[in-house]
Amino acid sequence: MNSDDIAVLANPRAGRGRHRGLLPGVLERLGTSGRTVRLLGADSAESAEKACHRAVAEGVGALVAVGGDGTLHRAVQAVAGTPTPFGLVPAGTGNDFAAGAGVPADPLTAATAIAAAVREGRSTPLDLARITTGRGDVRWYGAVLAAGFDAVVNERANRMRWPRGPRRYDLAILLELARLRPRRYTLELDGVDRGCTADLVAVGNCRSYGGGMLICPDADPTDGLLDVVVAAPLGRGTLVRLKPRLRSGTHVDDPRVTSYRAREVRIGAPGIVGYADGERVAALPFVVRCEPGAVRLLV
Incomplete structure (x- = not known):
């Protein structure tokens, strides 16, 4: 995975599966950034988190989570405190962080906004909470x-x-x-x-x-x-x-x-x-x- 790639963590079960059919459209919208979009393979929450850590360690250009707050939680462990830009496509039951961060509620609109931000090289710094x-x-x-x-x-x-x-x-x-x-x-x-x-x-x-x-x-x-x-x-x-x-x-x-x-x-x-x-x-x-x-x- 190289520094131009967008790595995507997607949870098909998020939102009780109601957004399952949206993933191809989300990936297509992300592709309008001009970057290669790669879907991370994971069969559990733990393997999803490890896949995100690997992608960031390999220097991926951006990490995008498609799902709800649970998917966000796994992905954010890898990007927190790093320069790797992070995108969030809300497709879960709750989507509370997305709402608080001003992410568009519609998944396809959110993916389009992420692609535009990647093309323009801009990101917004947001706080996170760190538990010890x-x-x-x-x-x-x-x-x-x-x-x-x-x-x-x-x-x-x-x-x-x-x-x-x-x-x-x-x-x-x-x-x-x-x-x-x-x-x-x-x-x-x-x-x-x-x-x-x-x-x-x-x-x-x-x-x-x-x-x-x-x-x-x-x-x-x-x-x-x-x-x-x-x-x-x-x-x-x-x-x-x-x-x-x-x-x-x-x-x-x-x-x-x-x-x-x-x-x-x-x-x-x-x-x-x-x-x-x-x-x-x-x-x-x-x-x-x-x-x-x-x-x-x-x-």
């Missing part, structure tokens, strides 16, 4: 880190084999609501102790997660800061009623919800596995740091 786990492992994310009740629900849903689709997540919510308990968090923001007892904690580089829920409604991936949203113990009923307000971001008006901004976040809590861009990372504690301009987005 308690074991010293490093993971990057673009949208939001879930580290509260939402993360617990994700962990439960991932252990369930039935039902399939969105209903599994809904059932996981009900099961976890039945055993809801506030947790004590160690939370340090730029060296200031903000330790608390909370039901919900999220650390956002972008505004939304879960397909448009504006958990961090004021987050901006160009400001060099992370937005931290903390919901104090709410109880089952209030937590359920709060969920619809996430769609509009008005939950932050509740006096029990507190918002902060910080460059570095240190967070820990017992029994919490963090999820970033919807992907399982590791058990807390984490150090999360905003890295300004860590990715060069083709948009």
